[in-house]
Amino acid sequence: MEPYPRIFNYHRRKQLEAERVECSAEEYIDYSKISIYLQDATKVMLDRREEKPLELLQEYFNLALKGEHVLLRDYAFISASLYNRSCFMIQMNAIFHSSPYFKVVTALDYHQCLCLLCSDFPRTLIAEAAKILPPHPNYPSTKTDTFISTLSQEPALFDKFEIEDLRLSVQLFFYFAEFMEKVKEVFNELSCGDYENAQVTISLLYTALEGLYKKVKIYLYPPFELVAEAIIIKSQKKMKMNPDDVYLIEEMQGFMTGAGTISFNEFTYVRNIQNLMRINKLDKAIAAQGTYVQPQEEKLKEIVLQEPPPVESSGQQVRRVKSKKKK
Known part of the structure; x- marks a missing residue:
């Protein structure tokens, strides 16, 4: 089977990068969910009521950086x-x-x-x-x-x-819990109630998913290019596309006409799942189990607490410098 063609959308990618940089403070807080960690850390401090709450706060965020929280x-x-x-x-x-x-x-x-x-x-x-x-x-x-x-x-x-x-x-x-719930709703609407087994037209599904991305926060969904690639995997035999070419996302709608049908289970099948899970190299990060870099202050504390290495005797006498007496 020929490999499916790669698609991308340079203009949308640059637009998303600009929106991420230019977002307001409220939008950034909503995206990062910082308030969740502040509330959780405050609850931990109130429950434990230790004498040094700042050290407890530091311990909490160290665990959060490790991913063990x-x-x-x-x-x-x-x-x-x-x-x-x-x-x-x-x-x-x-x-x-x-x-x-x-x-x-x-x-x-x-x-x-x-x-x-x-x-x-x-x-x-x-x-x-x-x-x-x-x-x-x-x-x-x-x-x-x-x-x-x-x-x-x-x-x-x-x-x-x-x-x-x-x-x-x-x-x-x-x-991608929010995305999968919306996809089930789309399949349920297009298949008149039987989203698991019914076949829906790929061109209609593509149009519905494209409209879905215009209504919600993008970061909750995988990139639309990967969603389109997941559809191409199923329908590449019927789509008149050259596997060696790279296509813009704007060109995909024309290729979807006459591409056949697809079911919900086929859309989320294993190869398609591996495709969708490439978001921000997420699967590779999971495989690497993440890395944790200690803060510089913690590194300095470790160095201070370490015992000095034993000094090898060279057989030479060490001259001691006499301290000058104060007059």
């Missing part, structure tokens, strides 16, 4: 900002994806693991992420008429999946 917190907190979501995903990868032995798991077991980090992590999110994935071929699927579960109304939770595929799918529904 999201551990054992409720779902409302870990999903309150994009930074918190990124930190939680880094912890997911560091704790549950570092073992070389567990490659295939059920969605329900994966949810139980996440509950060790966040006790109220929604099971519905895991179920939504599992629905779009094909079960592991070596294990029977529960998506049959003979399977009856008395524990859950979502049989996909009991299917076994490749753990990396499940991770990407869960992180897509978690990190």
Whole structure:
């Protein structure tokens, strides 16, 4: 299969960069969610009431820089900002994806693991992420008429999946939660109520998603170029595009006509997920588990507290300088 063509929009990218630099103080606070961390730090200081509150405040933000402030917190907190979501995903990868032995798991077991980090992590999110994935071929699927579960109304939770595929799918529904909810609404409207299985026309879907980006805050969604690429992966055989060329986003609408149909599950399939998760090299950052640079003051304290290295004897006598007596 020929590789799908690359697309970009230089003018929109420059416009977004200019808007990010020229945003007001209120817009920056809304984007970074700084108030969430100030309120949380204040609550910690009031609860503990230590003698040195400034040191406690410094400890809190050091943990936040490390990304460890999201551990054992409720779902409302870990999903309150994009930074918190990124930190939680880094912890997911560091704790549950570092073992070389567990490659295939059920969605329900994966949810139980996440509950060790966040006790109220929604099971519905895991179920939504599992629905779009094909079960592991070596294990029977529960998506049959003979399977009856008395524990859950979502049989996909009991299917076994490749753990990396499940991770990407869960992180897509978690990190881009607002975007995925809007996409489901778009598919539900275009398919007259059956967004999971019904096929919708790609040109109509493209137009609806393009209009969606004009109504909301862009930073909550993946770049529109990546969304268009996810559609091209499904329909590249029917689109008259040269894989060796690079196309502007403004040119895509003409290629979408007659490109066929697509379902919600096909739109969010594994290869498309890997494409959408390239936002700001997020997946690479998760794989690297992030880096933490200590403040300069902390480094100086460590140097001061270190014991001096032993001095090797050279066999020579050391002359001592006598201090002059004061008259």
